[in-house]
Amino acid sequence: MNRLANLSEDRRDALQELMNVAMGQGADRLARLTETFVTLSVPRIHPVEDAHANLLENLDMAGQPAIVTRQSFLGRLRGEVVVCFGENGADQLAGLMGYEGEANSQDELMLDVTNILTGACINGLAQQIDLKVSYGAPSILSRGRSLKEVLDSQVLQGHQALVLEIHFEVATHSFICDLLVCIAEDTVATVIEAIDQLLNDI
Amino acid sequence: MDLPAQQSPLHTELESVLQQINLGVVLLDRDCRVMYWNDFMSINSGRSAAEVVGQSLFDLFPELPRLWVKKKIDSVFTLQNLAFTSWQQRPHLFDFSDSRPITGQVAAMYQNCTFFPVVETSGAIKYVCLTVADATETAAQHLELARLNELLQAEKEEQARLIRKLEEAQAQLLQSEKMAAIGQLAAGVAHEINNPVGYVNSNFASLESYVKDLFSLIEAYNRDLPSLQDAAFRARIEQANRELDYEFLRSDIFDLIRESREGLERVKRIVQDLRDFSHVDSADWQVVDLHKGLDSTLNVVWNEVKFKAEVVKQYGELPDVECIGSQLNQVFMNLIVNAAHAIPNRGTIWLETGTRDDWVFVRVRDDGCGIPPENLKRLFEPFFTTKPVGSGTGLGLSVSYNIVSKHHGRIEVESEPGKGTAFTVWLPARQPQEDR
Numbered sequence: 001m002n003r004l005a006n007l008s009e010d011r012r013d014a015l016q017e018l019m020n021v022a023m024g025q026g027a028d029r030l031a032r033l034t035e036t037f038v039t040l041s042v043p044r045i046h047p048v049e050d051a052h053a054n055l056l057e058n059l060d061m062a063g064q065p066a067i068v069t070r071q072s073f074l075g076r077l078r079g080e081v082v083v084c085f086g087e088n089g090a091d092q093l094a095g096l097m098g099y100e101g102e103a104n105s106q107d108e109l110m111l112d113v114t115n116i117l118t119g120a121c122i123n124g125l126a127q128q129i130d131l132k133v134s135y136g137a138p139s140i141l142s143r144g145r146s147l148k149e150v151l152d153s154q155v156l157q158g159h160q161a162l163v164l165e166i167h168f169e170v171a172t173h174s175f176i177c178d179l180l181v182c183i184a185e186d187t188v189a190t191v192i193e194a195i196d197q198l199l200n201d202i
Numbered sequence: 203m204d205l206p207a208q209q210s211p212l213h214t215e216l217e218s219v220l221q222q223i224n225l226g227v228v229l230l231d232r233d234c235r236v237m238y239w240n241d242f243m244s245i246n247s248g249r250s251a252a253e254v255v256g257q258s259l260f261d262l263f264p265e266l267p268r269l270w271v272k273k274k275i276d277s278v279f280t281l282q283n284l285a286f287t288s289w290q291q292r293p294h295l296f297d298f299s300d301s302r303p304i305t306g307q308v309a310a311m312y313q314n315c316t317f318f319p320v321v322e323t324s325g326a327i328k329y330v331c332l333t334v335a336d337a338t339e340t341a342a343q344h345l346e347l348a349r350l351n352e353l354l355q356a357e358k359e360e361q362a363r364l365i366r367k368l369e370e371a372q373a374q375l376l377q378s379e380k381m382a383a384i385g386q387l388a389a390g391v392a393h394e395i396n397n398p399v400g401y402v403n404s405n406f407a408s409l410e411s412y413v414k415d416l417f418s419l420i421e422a423y424n425r426d427l428p429s430l431q432d433a434a435f436r437a438r439i440e441q442a443n444r445e446l447d448y449e450f451l452r453s454d455i456f457d458l459i460r461e462s463r464e465g466l467e468r469v470k471r472i473v474q475d476l477r478d479f480s481h482v483d484s485a486d487w488q489v490v491d492l493h494k495g496l497d498s499t500l501n502v503v504w505n506e507v508k509f510k511a512e513v514v515k516q517y518g519e520l521p522d523v524e525c526i527g528s529q530l531n532q533v534f535m536n537l538i539v540n541a542a543h544a545i546p547n548r549g550t551i552w553l554e555t556g557t558r559d560d561w562v563f564v565r566v567r568d569d570g571c572g573i574p575p576e577n578l579k580r581l582f583e584p585f586f587t588t589k590p591v592g593s594g595t596g597l598g599l600s601v602s603y604n605i606v607s608k609h610h611g612r613i614e615v616e617s618e619p620g621k622g623t624a625f626t627v628w629l630p631a632r633q634p635q636e637d638r
Contacts, residue, residue: 033281120283
């Protein structure tokens with residue numbers, strides 16, 4: 001049975017490459033959107049058995065109080081992306097996202113950023129295998145608790161997880177968040193398929 | 203609008219579906235000009251498609267947050283991705299009126315909006331489609347639930363607060379009942395002791411004078427002893443005097459009597475202090491000399507204090523104070539015993555009194571271990587204690603606080619860890635009339 005957590009080294013590299021390409025495209029588009037210089041760090045990926053496992057060791061932010069959002073992606077690739085923001089959310093990006101002068105918009109801004117990052121990440125993955133994905137609206141999962149607490153308190157359906165640490169710098173605005181891509185058990189095969197396809201193409 | 207030339211048999215039907223669907227559908231081009239506008243939008247905005255198509259969305263709806271909408275639409279074009287708005291964060295993107303005009307309690311339509319790219323067969327994005335879904339029903343229910351939740355939460359907190367208050371009141375009642383019972387007991391014992399001590403004391407007075415007389419008699423005998431003719435008898439008397447150590451006996455017996463009478467005096471004083479302290483005779487408001495109360499309290503707790511501290515009294519001039527003496531003595535007792543407990547080895551307790559304006563103060567100050575700042579604000583909470591389990595109830599100061607409050611006074615604390623603590627009880631000399 002194919003598991004994300006114990007991929008062969010080749011497949012793991014390919015997955016990393018896949019995400020690099022996806023996030024690279026994301027950064028490029030984001031730069032065009034904001035008309036600024038965007039650095040989206042090469043994401044560090046940690047495939048784990050499920051979102052509970054070994055998360056603390058992998059994520060700096062997992063133990064700190066945070067604002068956590070989520071968004072669904074649906075189709076042959078199905079799951080949810082959980083985004084962990086620091087206590088200030090995405091406030092640094094307010095100006096770039098058209099929120100200048102808008103009061104009480106912290107939540108909406110975070111949901112926008114969640115949407116953009118989820119889109120960049122999942123679209124990148126889906127496009128590699130010519131797959132259609134649709135998205136649900138993002139929402140706030142929790143605030144003031146650490147990602148670990150949030151995940152511990154949730155009943156999570158069968159899934160395998162891919163932890164992506166994304167450091168995101170937009171010109172002078174430095175901003176960091178963590179992405180946790182949880183892929184439903186029954187569509188993990190799709191990801192492996194994408195990896196294998198990429199490996200064949202090389 | 204120009205729909206693609208490909209003619210499917212369903213084309214017309216699909217167009218009317220789009221036109222009539224219960225969802226706002228708007229197509230926007232890159233410059234935010236309206237390219238399509240369905241019935242839902244016409245009906246709710248009051249502007250027909252003919253009026254709006256070809257016009258900029260911002261000219262049509264100047265109230266829209268232009269910068270933000272533009273960014274939203276740009277992001278769909280650039281990122282080729284969906285974008286969302288939710289009624290929770292942005293309740294009314296378009297200022298449409300409420301969809302429950304009669305039974306609804308909300309003024310405007312709550313909306314969930316989705317922006318998505320309309321991709322042409324070439325892969326390029328020509329339009330952004332904006333759908334506006336009416337979320338008023340959900341929002342209204344959600345808001346109502348949130349309101350109820352808040353109400354319940356507030357009620358819950360209020361109940362918890364009341365329960366806590368009740369527990370505190372009960373504990374304080376128990377403690378003051380206990381203190382009152384102890385006071386009564388002490389007063390009873392004091393009364394019982396008072397009688398025997400009284401007659402022992404008066405007997406001692408008689409005894410002393412009898413012994414004096416007896417010694418005068420013996421002295422008289424002894425004086426005449428040398429003139430006695432019978433040498434053998436004289437020798438026997440002198441022998442007896444020596445054997446009994448008459449000289450010592452004579453000098454010591456008065457010491458014994460004096461010390462015993464002093465002891466009795468002390469018993470009498472302690473008994474009086476106990477009676478004063480518990481004020482059996484006066485559980486009511488009286489005008490009393492606080493110094494007397496302080497002194498008798500100090501005597502009652504002397505055992506707790508004498509090995510720990512030297513007590514320095516710095517009494518000022520005090521007017522008589524209207525108070526319930528037994529209760530104030532309880533306060534002084536708590537403060538003095540606490541001060542003694544705060545002293546680790548040996549130290550000093552200062553009892554200071556004085557007046558400022560119309561206020562009288564009694565200060566109990568020690569050079570003990572002090573109170574950490576984090577404990578200072580909890581001092582008067584019932585059950586708060588830093589003493590080991592079983593040694594303190596944590597009620598002493600909370601009862602004291604209540605007693606002083608009842609006297610329209612206040613207790614102030616100053617403390618520095620390692621340096622010592624001063625508790626100051628401020629009392630008005632006279633109670634306000636209406637609260638008596």
